[in-house]
Amino acid sequence: xxxxxxxxxxxxxxxxxxxxxxxxxxxxxxxxxxxxxxxxxxxxxxxxxxxxxxxxxxxxxxxxxxxxxxxxxxxxxxxxxxxxxxxxxxxxxxxxxxxxxxxxxxxxxxxxxxxxxxxxxxxxxxxxxxxxxxxxxxxxxxxxxxxxxxxxxxxxxxxxxxxxxxxxxxxxxxxxxxxxxxxxxxxxxxxxxxxxxxxxxxxxxxxxxxxxxxxxxxxxxxxxxxxxxxxxxxxxxxxxxxxxxxxxxxxxxxxxxxxxxxxxxxxxxxxxxxxxxxxxxxxxxxxxxxxxxxxxxxxxxxxxxxxxxxxxxxxxxxxxxxxxxxxxxxxxxxxxxxxxxxxxxxxxxxxxxxxxxxxxxxxxxxxxxxxxxxxxxxxxxxxxxxxxxxxxxxxxxxxxxxxxxxxxxxxxxxx
Numbered sequence: 001x002x003x004x005x006x007x008x009x010x011x012x013x014x015x016x017x018x019x020x021x022x023x024x025x026x027x028x029x030x031x032x033x034x035x036x037x038x039x040x041x042x043x044x045x046x047x048x049x050x051x052x053x054x055x056x057x058x059x060x061x062x063x064x065x066x067x068x069x070x071x072x073x074x075x076x077x078x079x080x081x082x083x084x085x086x087x088x089x090x091x092x093x094x095x096x097x098x099x100x101x102x103x104x105x106x107x108x109x110x111x112x113x114x115x116x117x118x119x120x121x122x123x124x125x126x127x128x129x130x131x132x133x134x135x136x137x138x139x140x141x142x143x144x145x146x147x148x149x150x151x152x153x154x155x156x157x158x159x160x161x162x163x164x165x166x167x168x169x170x171x172x173x174x175x176x177x178x179x180x181x182x183x184x185x186x187x188x189x190x191x192x193x194x195x196x197x198x199x200x201x202x203x204x205x206x207x208x209x210x211x212x213x214x215x216x217x218x219x220x221x222x223x224x225x226x227x228x229x230x231x232x233x234x235x236x237x238x239x240x241x242x243x244x245x246x247x248x249x250x251x252x253x254x255x256x257x258x259x260x261x262x263x264x265x266x267x268x269x270x271x272x273x274x275x276x277x278x279x280x281x282x283x284x285x286x287x288x289x290x291x292x293x294x295x296x297x298x299x300x301x302x303x304x305x306x307x308x309x310x311x312x313x314x315x316x317x318x319x320x321x322x323x324x325x326x327x328x329x330x331x332x333x334x335x336x337x338x339x340x341x342x343x344x345x346x347x348x349x350x351x352x353x354x355x356x357x358x359x360x361x362x363x364x365x366x367x368x369x370x371x372x373x374x375x376x377x378x379x380x381x382x383x384x385x386x387x388x389x390x391x392x393x394x395x396x397x398x399x400x401x402x403x404x405x406x407x408x409x410x411x412x413x414x415x
Contacts, residue, residue: 028052034414035382050089054082055415058124060107060170062388062408068115068395073408074108078124087138095145101135103192115404117395118182118320118368119350120172126192128225134194148201153230155194156213159201160243163291164252165308165330166346170388170410171372173348178324179314180260183283186222188215188239188260195219196230197238212242217262237264251293252306252330259286266318269355283319287312303333316353320397324350340378347371352397365394376410386410 028047030038036055038044046053058080063073080103087096106129111121137152157176166174172181176190189195197215217237221229240263245256265280272278291308293301309327316322328346333339348370357364374388390406 033381036415050086052082052084054080054084056080056082057411057413057415059411059413060122060124060408061411062110062122062170062406064110064114065405065407067402067404068117068392069401070114072110072114074110074114076107076110076122076125077105079104079106082135093140095141097139099135099137099139100133102131103134104131105129105192110406115392115395115406116398116401117370117392117404118397119178119324119348119370121370121390121392121406122170123172123175123191130226132193132220133228134192146202146204150199150201152196153194153228154197154199154213154215155189155191156197156199156215156239156241157188157190159199159211160213160241161258161287161289161310161312163254163289163308163310165291165306165344166310166326166328168330168342168344168376168386169346169372169374170386171346171348171370171390173324173326173370174346174372177287177310177312177326178348178350179285179312179319179321180287182319182321183285183314184239184262185218185236186220189219193220193225195239196232207247208245209247210242210244212240214238214240217264235264237262239263245289249293251296251301251304253292255290257286257288260284268317269353269359271317271355281315281317283315285312285314297333300333300339303339305329305331316355320352320356321350322353324348338377342376344374344376345372346374357397363399364397365399366397367394368397369393382414384410384412386412 030043043053057077059077061075064071083100085098087093087098105126109125111117111125115121133153134155135153137150137154139148139150141148161177161180180188181190187193195216197213199213201209201211203209216232217239221231241258241260243256243258245254247254261284266283267278268281289310291306293304293306295305297303307329311325313323314321326346326348330342330344332342334343335341350368352364352366371391372388374386376384376386378384387409392404395401395404
């Protein structure tokens with residue numbers, strides 16, 4: 001971690017520690033909810049100042065059992081350091097929240113070296129192991145918290161194109177959908193690299209919302225993947241995304257549509273002008289998502305069966321995929337007396353556009369399909385163990401690669 005960045009983090013933490021103490025509020029039960037407890041009262045003291053500090057480790061051990069590039073096993077992990085601050089308690093800034101999230105990744109590259117899937121197989125696998133800021137923003141709400149604005153380092157996959165029911169899955173498309181994740185020069189502003197931007201949200205009722213974000217079109221530094229980089233280079237342009245939706249009920253229940261667009265134009269995969277230069281095209285797309293709890297267990301509406309569907313399109317002139325979709329289910333509390341456990345099935349398909357297939361040097365399959373079946377067992381309040389099995393059909397759209405079977409487990413620990 002760069003020394004300057006490390007000193008900044010230490011300075012912010014010291015500033016929070018020395019801020020005036022507000023009246024105590026009910027907070028997390030640190031000794032029960034985390035492995036390391038209350039740190040001798042430090043966490044309770046921070047909570048009284050309006051600051052919550054969380055540390056979570058996700059560690060995955062996955063094996064490619066057959067198909068893909070080759071068989072083998074890899075270990076990968078992701079450390080999350082989250083600091084949420086109530087700026088009203090700290091500095092008297094009404095209706096303002098500050099949030100910092102530092103991520104640190106380690107381990108191998110199962111997909112990159114063993115599977116070869118275009119959509120990926122693990123949502124904490126990164127191209128380069130490094131430590132960086134992922135969130136760093138201030139949010140201010142107005143009009144009885146019906147309208148809010150946010151500015152800072154902001155990944156759009158934290159609030160856009162999000163379905164609660166898919167959060168359980170290890171496959172990357174449980175987060176940002178594949179047809180959006182593929183876009184941009186250095187990817188869009190999503191895990192693991194975010195860019196500076198602004199987001200506005202209007203929520204006049206608990207059931208309706210409208211939100212829009214504008215972020216730098218090239219997150220980080222494509223030439224230096226290590227550490228945190230906030231750059232505004234000429235030609236980066238911006239990525240704009242807007243979404244509106246309904247949340248009819250308190251449990252899992254959401255219906256939304258969205259649209260996104262980059263301001264720079266991108267090279268057409270096939271078509272050229274009279275001089276042989278690629279034609280420049282608009283990079284844009286749209287999506288729809290729906291999730292709904294269809295069965296609730298008696299006595300606890302948070303338990304039961306939820307179904308989900310997501311579908312999105314992207315410009316096939318400039319992108320590999322011209323559409324993708326995901327569907328499946330999540331059941332919380334499936335087994336008796338295991339109320340916090342979750343079971344899920346996810347089916348995702350990414351469809352390669354005609355121009356990508358035309359431009360390829362070898363014959364390609366039009367679809368890559370991923371199926372994941374997983375069960376997240378809450379062993380203690382601070383430990384979860386999640387076995388998973390995946391089937392990848394046509395990894396990388398490459399007909400030469402055999403269909404892959406992947407199995408393993410995630411260990412999630414709250415420190």
